[in-house]
Every structure is written in C-alpha cells, then in structure tokens.
Amino acid sequence: MGRGVKAAVIGGVCAVMLGGAGYGAYNVVSALDGSGPAGAGGKSGPPDADEVKETAEDFFTAWEKGDATAAAQLTDNAAVARTLLAGYRDDAHITDVSITPGQTRPDGVSVPFTVKAKVSYDGASKPLSYDSSLTVVRGATTGRALVDWDPAVVHPQLKAGDTLVTGEAASPAVRAVDRDGKTLSVKAYPSLGTVLDQLRAKYGDKAGGTPGVELAIRHTVDGAPDTSLLTVSEGRPGALRTTLSASVQAAAEKAVRRYDKSSVVAVKPSTGEVLAVANNPASGFDAAFQGKVAPGSTMKVITAAMLIDNGVTTMNGPAPCDDEAVWQSQTFHNLTNMKPDPGATLADSFARSCNTAFIKLIDEKPLSDASLTEEAQERFGLGRNNWKTGIVSADGSVPAVAGPDRAANAIGQGQVQMNPLNMASVTATAITGTFRQPYLVSPKLDDRELATAKGLPPGTAAQLKQMMRRTATQGTAAPAMSGLTGDIGAKAGSAEVDGQAVSDSWFTGFRNDVAAAAMTLEGGHGSDAAGPIVVDVLRAGG
Incomplete structure (x- = not known):
C-alpha cells in the first residue's frame, strides 16, 4: 500500500472515530496508539521487515503533511508525540517537509532518514536539512507495529521536555x-x-x-x-x-580527543583567568566545569597544605610510608609494588604519592574531622558554592566527615568531589599562595563579585611549589612531564570508583604562569591519560 493511500485510510479512521461515541470510539484511539486492551492485535515478537517499512512510511507521510494527530497515532506515546509534532508546524514554523528514508539498519527495526524542509517567519525563510532515525516496535497491548517515541525522532538534539520554536532570539547573538x-x-x-x-x-x-x-x-x-x-x-x-586563549584552547581541544571521557581546564595563576576548557565528548555535559567526581591523589596538594598549615609536619619533616595504614577499622594500601620507606619526608611521600603516609598523619593534633574542609574552603576557596565564573560551574566539595571517609577524603577518595576547573585552581593557589577565583568573562562586564579566600601563608606555598617541582621531575608525574621546559611542577593521581575495573586518571600541573588539570574517566594512572593532556596544554600556554 502506498504512502498516500495508507494515510488516507488513517484519516478515514479518524473521521469515524470523531463521529462515534462512547467505548467504541475509545477503542479506535487506543488501538492506534498502542494503549488498548490486551489481545487486540494478536501479534507478538519484533516487527517484520514489511511492518517496519510500512509503519515508517506511514509516519513520514503524516509528518510531511503536517498532520500531527495522524503521525502521533502511529507512535507508542501519542499524547506526547502529538504535542511536539504540532509544535513542529505551529511554533517552529517548519513547512514543505520532505523525508527520505535510508536503508533499514542491521537490527531490522531502525530506520535512518533525512529531513529537508523550510523555516519561514515574518517574511524571511531558510532551508533546513538534518538527519535522524526512528525505531519500530511491537505495541505491548495491541500487537501493532508502532514508532518507538523519542523526541530525537523529530530532531536528533531534542530531549524530553524540549520544544522547537522559531521567532526573535531570546538574546542577541x-x-x-x-x-x-x-x-x-x-x-x-x-x-x-x-x-x-x-x-x-x-x-x-x-x-x-x-x-x-x-x-x-x-x-x-x-x-x-x-x-x-x-x-x-x-x-x-x-x-x-x-579570557580564553585561542592557541591554548586549540591545544586543549586536540589533547582531549586522545581519550574518551576526558576534560581539561587551564588557568592563569597570576590572575585567575581561564585560558582553555575542553571536553571529549565536546557536546553535552560540561564535565570540565560542572563535574563532581573523586580527584584521587591530586587532592594531596590540599592535604599537604593542611598538614603544613597546622604544624603537623613540613616538606622536610617526617611522613613515613608504610605498607598499610589502618584508620578506624579500615585498612588503606598504596599502589601495587610501592616499597615502604619508614624514614620518608613529606616531600618524599608526596612525590611517590604514598597513601599511607598521609593517612597516618591526619589524626595528629590539632587536626579534627573538619580540618580538611576548613583548609579547602578558607585557603583554596572551594566548597562554598559561590564561584561566579561567567557560566555554570561547580566549585568542589570537601565535606567534614568522621569515620573511614575522613581518611579517604585525605587521599581524594571518600566524599570529596572535584572537576578540572577546581584542581587547576588548586594548583594556581598552591604555587602563588593567593586564591584568585577562576573566571571566563571579566567581572567588570556585569559587576559581579568574585569569590574570595585568604590563601596560603608564603612558607606553605613555597613548600607546595617545591614538592610539585620534585614530583614533576623525580616522582609519579615525571613520565608525563618529561621534556617540558621552564618552571614546572605537577601531581598525578588516580581515583578508584565502585563498579569500575579501571580507575579514573587525574593530573594537575603548572608551567610558568599556566596551571592546568585534567581527568579521564577510566583512564588508569594519572600519567597514563590525564597527564599527557595536561602536558600538551602547558606546552601551548607556557
């Protein structure tokens, strides 16, 4: 049956439905949208090739004609589909629709197609063309072949709750x-x-x-x-x-393409200006600015600052690296094959990223359950939900907790949550001693107040910078930072996540007046994935 003939039959059914009344009329509607009583259709299993082709063709015909009701009744969610399809014509002002189906995909039920149309408004018009796809399924109660409704059928960028509109732009370009x-x-x-x-x-x-x-x-x-x-x-x-730098942004875009689920941010420590922000995938959620995940051992920059600021130890003071550390009944270990070093200093354990050294020190006086939180908030400006970067961003979270999570937080696990923007800022604060809230657009444009924090004592900042320099040349960050010139420093990390066979890769570093941080979800050790991303960005910006 041809596309036009079948559409006419559907239209005739609608006319009968509108002329009828009571339960009989309801049966016709429900039969068309797949919501009727059980056993109405009699068929089961996936639609066959003829059903898929016929259903798709009928749906396309109704859509082309602007008949939102007929098209919607060929889906398994007629009420929702009807609203979006009617808006396609009435609110988006899309006309002259022509749909060309492609070859059914190997699964036998998915049909790609190309839409060509025209958008007209207030005397102006432009051609519109895009690709999408639909899937044909068996109606659960009717047995009819129906389009599996998804807003992305109408346009691939549409999600639940979205609408298409044409009119004066909400804001100037x-x-x-x-x-x-x-x-x-x-x-x-x-x-x-x-x-x-x-x-x-x-x-x-x-x-x-x-x-x-x-x-x-x-x-x-x-x-x-x-x-x-x-x-x-x-x-x-x-x-x-x-505040972005086109050259650093280009390097960031290229760098994150190396690994899936990667993000990076670069900032200028002397000002707080954001130089680059990039994500892979490029579209969708901005993990670089809005992510909230455990940062692994990059968190040890803040923990080391806490230890120094509270007089627990110094860069050259004791921080023994044992095989294991027990904190309130939970046992913590180091990376596999790390040899113990009972005479290690804080700088030694920082460069090697020894977990047990940091955990053994967090119960020293005057430290409390709130000490790490206070360090993060008061010194590094984190966790107060008051950063005003110019776009939506998350400014990290370091909650005050007791029990095993207090120890886990100290090594970037537990309940700590960060993103590359946060960790780039942490490095910037660590090496300058001054917290400068990162931003993308000058606050002078809209008179917004940037977040403030008291920063670090000069002695603490000097020690952190020296420890990061050593880590970049002799520690766990050295493999990634090798060959990078200038004044450099870094901290590598990995974060174990429940349900993941491979840890998340984290890395933060600086070169001259550029600080950058990256994460690669399920990327392994810090120098494996996130490290090379940061190095590429630092090389472009330094």
Missing part, C-alpha cells in the same frame, strides 16, 4: 573573542558549544548586539539557554571578550 581579539567559533573549537550558548544567554544584551530570528530548541526541563539550530534572519552580534 554574540561574537565571542579570545583575550587577543580572535573570534571563537564552535566550528573551530567544538568544546565551546555549551560555553558560548551560556555566554550568549547571560551577556548577549550587554554586548551591544540586536537579536535576529532563529529556529531554536527551548529547554524547559533543566532551564538551560536555548540551543540555536538555524538563523532565519540575521541580527547584529555584539562582541564579547573572554
């Missing part, structure tokens, strides 16, 4: 530029997609531009700014200067 005035585009720097969307939403009306007309995705669930899909008529973009 911005032409974001780096610190030297070079234009920053998503095409050149894919990781900046979510960053530039947020900057536009927040600063578009402050950058001097005028809004145009756009087709956009409106995110009504998470409150995120609109995602622009197509510019129907141009506005006048305003120029927005950021």
Whole structure:
C-alpha cells in the first residue's frame, strides 16, 4: 500500500472515530496508539521487515503533511508525540517537509532518514536539512507495529521536555573573542558549544548586539539557554571578550580527543583567568566545569597544605610510608609494588604519592574531622558554592566527615568531589599562595563579585611549589612531564570508583604562569591519560 493511500485510510479512521461515541470510539484511539486492551492485535515478537517499512512510511507521510494527530497515532506515546509534532508546524514554523528514508539498519527495526524542509517567519525563510532515525516496535497491548517515541525522532538534539520554536532570539547573538581579539567559533573549537550558548544567554544584551530570528530548541526541563539550530534572519552580534586563549584552547581541544571521557581546564595563576576548557565528548555535559567526581591523589596538594598549615609536619619533616595504614577499622594500601620507606619526608611521600603516609598523619593534633574542609574552603576557596565564573560551574566539595571517609577524603577518595576547573585552581593557589577565583568573562562586564579566600601563608606555598617541582621531575608525574621546559611542577593521581575495573586518571600541573588539570574517566594512572593532556596544554600556554 502506498504512502498516500495508507494515510488516507488513517484519516478515514479518524473521521469515524470523531463521529462515534462512547467505548467504541475509545477503542479506535487506543488501538492506534498502542494503549488498548490486551489481545487486540494478536501479534507478538519484533516487527517484520514489511511492518517496519510500512509503519515508517506511514509516519513520514503524516509528518510531511503536517498532520500531527495522524503521525502521533502511529507512535507508542501519542499524547506526547502529538504535542511536539504540532509544535513542529505551529511554533517552529517548519513547512514543505520532505523525508527520505535510508536503508533499514542491521537490527531490522531502525530506520535512518533525512529531513529537508523550510523555516519561514515574518517574511524571511531558510532551508533546513538534518538527519535522524526512528525505531519500530511491537505495541505491548495491541500487537501493532508502532514508532518507538523519542523526541530525537523529530530532531536528533531534542530531549524530553524540549520544544522547537522559531521567532526573535531570546538574546542577541554574540561574537565571542579570545583575550587577543580572535573570534571563537564552535566550528573551530567544538568544546565551546555549551560555553558560548551560556555566554550568549547571560551577556548577549550587554554586548551591544540586536537579536535576529532563529529556529531554536527551548529547554524547559533543566532551564538551560536555548540551543540555536538555524538563523532565519540575521541580527547584529555584539562582541564579547573572554579570557580564553585561542592557541591554548586549540591545544586543549586536540589533547582531549586522545581519550574518551576526558576534560581539561587551564588557568592563569597570576590572575585567575581561564585560558582553555575542553571536553571529549565536546557536546553535552560540561564535565570540565560542572563535574563532581573523586580527584584521587591530586587532592594531596590540599592535604599537604593542611598538614603544613597546622604544624603537623613540613616538606622536610617526617611522613613515613608504610605498607598499610589502618584508620578506624579500615585498612588503606598504596599502589601495587610501592616499597615502604619508614624514614620518608613529606616531600618524599608526596612525590611517590604514598597513601599511607598521609593517612597516618591526619589524626595528629590539632587536626579534627573538619580540618580538611576548613583548609579547602578558607585557603583554596572551594566548597562554598559561590564561584561566579561567567557560566555554570561547580566549585568542589570537601565535606567534614568522621569515620573511614575522613581518611579517604585525605587521599581524594571518600566524599570529596572535584572537576578540572577546581584542581587547576588548586594548583594556581598552591604555587602563588593567593586564591584568585577562576573566571571566563571579566567581572567588570556585569559587576559581579568574585569569590574570595585568604590563601596560603608564603612558607606553605613555597613548600607546595617545591614538592610539585620534585614530583614533576623525580616522582609519579615525571613520565608525563618529561621534556617540558621552564618552571614546572605537577601531581598525578588516580581515583578508584565502585563498579569500575579501571580507575579514573587525574593530573594537575603548572608551567610558568599556566596551571592546568585534567581527568579521564577510566583512564588508569594519572600519567597514563590525564597527564599527557595536561602536558600538551602547558606546552601551548607556557
């Protein structure tokens, strides 16, 4: 049966339904959307090839005609599908829709397709083209072959709760530029997609531009700014200067592509300016700024500062590295094959990343359950939820806890949560002694107040910097940092996560006036994955 003939049959059924009444009318509706009484269809198992082809063709025909009701009734969630499909025509102003199906995929039920259409608004129009796919399933109660409803069927970037709209843009476009005035585009720097969307939403009306007309995705669930899909008529973009460095950003983009689930941030310690932010995958969740995961032994930068600031030990003071340490009935170990060193100093144990050395020292007076939290908040500016970077960011969490998690927190496990932005800032504070809240856009643009903290005593900062220098040349960070010139320092780490066979890789380091931190989920030891990412960024920025 052809696409047009089948659509006519569906339309006739709808007419009968509207003319009927009572239970009989309900049966027709429910039969069409798969919600009818059990046994109505009689078939079971996956749809066969003919059913898949016919269902997809019928759905495409109804969609092309703008018949949201008919198209929705060919899905397994008619009520939700109808709303989005009607909005496709009425709110997004998409017309002249032509859909070309591709070859059914090897699973036998997934059909890729290409949509070509036109978006028209207020006398202006632009062509629209994109690819998507659908899956045909068996209705659970009717036995009918139906499109498995997902908003991504209508457009691959749509998620639950999203809508498509065309109209005057919510904010003027911005032409974001780096610190030297070079234009920053998503095409050149894919990781900046979510960053530039947020900057536009927040600063578009402050950058001097005028809004145009756009087709956009409106995110009504998470409150995120609109995602622009197509510019129907141009506005006048305003120029927005950021702190980013195009050269460092390019290096960061390339570096994270080495490993899946990787993120990196670079900052300028002398100012707090963010020089680069990159994620792989480039689109979606901004793990570099918003991630909340255990940072492993990179946390020992803060723990070492706590020990020094509270007079427990010094860089050259004792920090014995034993095979194991027991804290309130929980036994902690070091990395496999690490030889014990009962005469180790703090600098020795920091460079080797000896877990037991740090755990054995955290019950020394005057330390308490809150000491690490206080160090993180008061010295490093973490965990107060008050960073104002210019976009959404998380500023870390180091909760005060008793029991085994107090020991685990000291080595970057337990309940500690960080992201690369946080750890890049930690390194910047450690080597300068001054906490400067990281930011992407000058606070002068919107008079926002940046977070403050008292930073570190000069003696503590000097010792931390020296320990990081040693770790970069003789310790666990040396394999990654090898060949990097200038004033360098680093701390490598790995974080064990329940359910993962491979630990998360973490690394933070500095070179001259650039500090960077990276994480690679399930990347192994710090120098295995995150380390090379940081080194590439430091090489570009130093």
